[in-house]
Amino acid sequence: MKEVLSLLGKDFRLDLRHGSGLGALFLYVVAGCFIIFLAFQEIPGVEWVVLFWIINLFSAINAVLRSFTNEGVRRQLYYFTLVDVNTALIAKLLYNILLVLLTLSLTGLVMSLFNGFPIVAVPEFLLVCLLGGIGISACFTLVSAIAFRARNQSTLMMVLAFPVIIPLLLPLIKASKLTLAPLIWEDLRNSIYMLVGVDLILIALIVLLFPFAWRE
Amino acid sequence: MIKGAWWKYLGAALVLYSLIAGMLVPLGPGIDGVSPSALQAGKRHTITVSGYNTHYGEGEMGAWLRLSAKYNLAAESIVVVDNRKVQLTFDIPAKVPSPDTVTAVSLIIDHMEDGLSVLPQAIFLTKCSPSSEDAPWRLEIESGGAEYFHFPYRGRLAETIRNTYYHVPLWFALMIVLAVSMVQAVKYLRTRDPLADQKSFGYASAGIVLGLLGIATGAVWAKHAWGAYWSFDIKQNMTAIALLIYFAYFILRSSLSDRDLAAKFSAVYNIFAFALLVPLLYIIPRMVDSLHPGAGGNPAFGGEDLDNTMRMVFYPAVIGWILMGLWIGQLHGRIRSVTDRISLLSSK
Structure with missing residues (x-):
C-alpha cells in the first residue's frame, strides 16, 4: 500500500515537474472543444454527449500512452527490481484512472464553457462518467503497455484500442444520452449493469495479462 | 499417416455432404x-x-x-x-x-x-x-x-433456409477455432514454447477466414431476408468489430520486430481479444432489439426452427466445419513454423 502511494506520488511529481505533459493534455482538450464550438456554434444534447466521449477518448489515449512513454524502458526495469508487479500495476492503474477522470472533468468544464451543459440528471451522469473512466483507463493501460514497445506506437495504439473500446463506449453513450432528460432509474439500470460488467472484465483481464506485458 | 488424420477426412466429407445435400434436397411445399x-x-x-x-x-x-x-x-x-x-x-x-x-x-x-x-x-x-x-x-x-x-418452407425465408447449413456452422467453427488459438496463447505464456505461438497464430488466421466467410454468407442472407446486405443491425456491427479486433492482432504481430516480444504481446492481446469476442457476439446483441435470431427475445434455435430433415444436414455441417477449421488452422500454424525456422537458419 505504501509502495502504491509512493509510486503514485512519483507519477504525480514527475508530471507536475515536467509540466509540459499536463499542459499539452489541457491544450489538446481545449483545442478540441474549441474546434467543435467553431464548427457547430450551437450543439444539441445528443451531439454534445457523443462529442464529449469522442474528445475524451482521444485525450485519454494520449494521456495513458504518455504515462508509459514518459519513463523509458530502463526506468521501467528499475521499478521492476524495486516493487512487485501487482503493486506497479495498481499504482499505474490508479494513476491512469485519476488522469482520465481529470481529462473527463476538464472536457466537461471546457465543453460547458463553450457549448453549454445539457445534462439534466447530473448525479447519474457523474456515475456513468466514473464507470466509463475506470473502463477506459483499464483498457488503455493494458493496450499501451503492449503498444509502447512497438514501432509507430500511437498508430498501433489506435488500431489496438479502438475496436476494443467499442463494447464499453456503446453502453456509455447510451447511458449518457438517457441523462439528457429527467430519468427513471429503471431505464438506466441495464446500461449501468452492462458498464459494471465490462469494467470488471477489463480489470480482470488487466490483472491477468499485465504481468506478462510488463515483465520484460 | 492416415491413422491420425481420420478427422480431417471426416471433416472434408461432412462439409462436402452438407454442401451437396443442402443444395440438392428440395424445399417442401x-x-x-x-x-x-x-x-x-x-x-x-x-x-x-x-x-x-x-x-x-x-x-x-x-x-x-x-x-x-x-x-x-x-x-x-x-x-x-x-x-x-x-x-x-x-x-x-x-x-x-x-x-x-x-x-x-x-x-x-x-x-x-x-x-x-x-x-x-x-x-x-x-x-x-x-x-x-x-x-x-x-x-x-x-x-x-x-x-x-424435403426442407421445410418457412414463410419469407423460402429457399434461403439452406443458408442455415453454411452461415451458422461457420460461426460455431469460428468460436472453437479462436478458443483453440486462445488456449495456445495461454500455453505460450506459460511455457514460452515458440511452437505454441505459431499454433496460436495459425488458428487465429483460420478463425479470421471463417469470420469473413460468416459475415459474407450472413450479408447474402440479410439481403434476402431483411432487404439489404448491411442493415446496421447490432449483430452485424458487433461481429464486424470483433473481426476488427482480430485484424488488430495481426497488425500488432507484424509491427513488433523482436520475435519473442511479438509472440508474447500478441499472446496477451489474443487472450484479451477472445475475452471480448464472447460479449460482442453473444451478450450485447441479446440485450437490444435485433433482426437476427437470438436477440430481442426471439430464440436462436427454437423448437420450430429446425425440423428433423434439417437436423440431418445441419449437425453434420457444424461438425464438418469445426473439423475443417481446425485442419486449416493446424496447416497454417505448421507453415508458419516452417517459414520461421527457414528464416532463422538463413539469418545465421
Missing part, C-alpha cells in the same frame, strides 16, 4: 401468401391462396383456419385455379371462441401429395364476438398427406 388477410367475422368470404412448390391441381386437398390446436374451421368450398393457386371459401361465424375481438388465425392446407402446410397468423378475424360457444370451430385435423424428403 408452403403457403406463399393469402389475400385478403383481414376478414370480418359473421360473413362469408372467399380468399385466394398462392402456394410455393405446391401441386394443388393434382389430388385431393382440405383447408382449415386454425385458432388453436382444438379449434379449426373447415373451408366450405375449394376451387383450384392451378397448381400454385387455390380459392377457398369460409363461412365465418360471428361467435369466435377467443377472448379478443380481433384474432389471428393460421391457415392450414392438407394435400394428398404435398402433405401439411401451415401459414402462421395468415388471417386476422375482425369484429369477433367473444364466446364460449364453439360448435363450428370444434374440429380436429388429421393429416392424410404423403411425406417425402
Whole structure:
C-alpha cells in the first residue's frame, strides 16, 4: 500500500515537474472543444454527449500512452527490481484512472464553457462518467503497455484500442444520452449493469495479462 | 499417416455432404401468401391462396383456419385455379371462441401429395364476438398427406433456409477455432514454447477466414431476408468489430520486430481479444432489439426452427466445419513454423 502511494506520488511529481505533459493534455482538450464550438456554434444534447466521449477518448489515449512513454524502458526495469508487479500495476492503474477522470472533468468544464451543459440528471451522469473512466483507463493501460514497445506506437495504439473500446463506449453513450432528460432509474439500470460488467472484465483481464506485458 | 488424420477426412466429407445435400434436397411445399388477410367475422368470404412448390391441381386437398390446436374451421368450398393457386371459401361465424375481438388465425392446407402446410397468423378475424360457444370451430385435423424428403418452407425465408447449413456452422467453427488459438496463447505464456505461438497464430488466421466467410454468407442472407446486405443491425456491427479486433492482432504481430516480444504481446492481446469476442457476439446483441435470431427475445434455435430433415444436414455441417477449421488452422500454424525456422537458419 505504501509502495502504491509512493509510486503514485512519483507519477504525480514527475508530471507536475515536467509540466509540459499536463499542459499539452489541457491544450489538446481545449483545442478540441474549441474546434467543435467553431464548427457547430450551437450543439444539441445528443451531439454534445457523443462529442464529449469522442474528445475524451482521444485525450485519454494520449494521456495513458504518455504515462508509459514518459519513463523509458530502463526506468521501467528499475521499478521492476524495486516493487512487485501487482503493486506497479495498481499504482499505474490508479494513476491512469485519476488522469482520465481529470481529462473527463476538464472536457466537461471546457465543453460547458463553450457549448453549454445539457445534462439534466447530473448525479447519474457523474456515475456513468466514473464507470466509463475506470473502463477506459483499464483498457488503455493494458493496450499501451503492449503498444509502447512497438514501432509507430500511437498508430498501433489506435488500431489496438479502438475496436476494443467499442463494447464499453456503446453502453456509455447510451447511458449518457438517457441523462439528457429527467430519468427513471429503471431505464438506466441495464446500461449501468452492462458498464459494471465490462469494467470488471477489463480489470480482470488487466490483472491477468499485465504481468506478462510488463515483465520484460 | 492416415491413422491420425481420420478427422480431417471426416471433416472434408461432412462439409462436402452438407454442401451437396443442402443444395440438392428440395424445399417442401408452403403457403406463399393469402389475400385478403383481414376478414370480418359473421360473413362469408372467399380468399385466394398462392402456394410455393405446391401441386394443388393434382389430388385431393382440405383447408382449415386454425385458432388453436382444438379449434379449426373447415373451408366450405375449394376451387383450384392451378397448381400454385387455390380459392377457398369460409363461412365465418360471428361467435369466435377467443377472448379478443380481433384474432389471428393460421391457415392450414392438407394435400394428398404435398402433405401439411401451415401459414402462421395468415388471417386476422375482425369484429369477433367473444364466446364460449364453439360448435363450428370444434374440429380436429388429421393429416392424410404423403411425406417425402424435403426442407421445410418457412414463410419469407423460402429457399434461403439452406443458408442455415453454411452461415451458422461457420460461426460455431469460428468460436472453437479462436478458443483453440486462445488456449495456445495461454500455453505460450506459460511455457514460452515458440511452437505454441505459431499454433496460436495459425488458428487465429483460420478463425479470421471463417469470420469473413460468416459475415459474407450472413450479408447474402440479410439481403434476402431483411432487404439489404448491411442493415446496421447490432449483430452485424458487433461481429464486424470483433473481426476488427482480430485484424488488430495481426497488425500488432507484424509491427513488433523482436520475435519473442511479438509472440508474447500478441499472446496477451489474443487472450484479451477472445475475452471480448464472447460479449460482442453473444451478450450485447441479446440485450437490444435485433433482426437476427437470438436477440430481442426471439430464440436462436427454437423448437420450430429446425425440423428433423434439417437436423440431418445441419449437425453434420457444424461438425464438418469445426473439423475443417481446425485442419486449416493446424496447416497454417505448421507453415508458419516452417517459414520461421527457414528464416532463422538463413539469418545465421
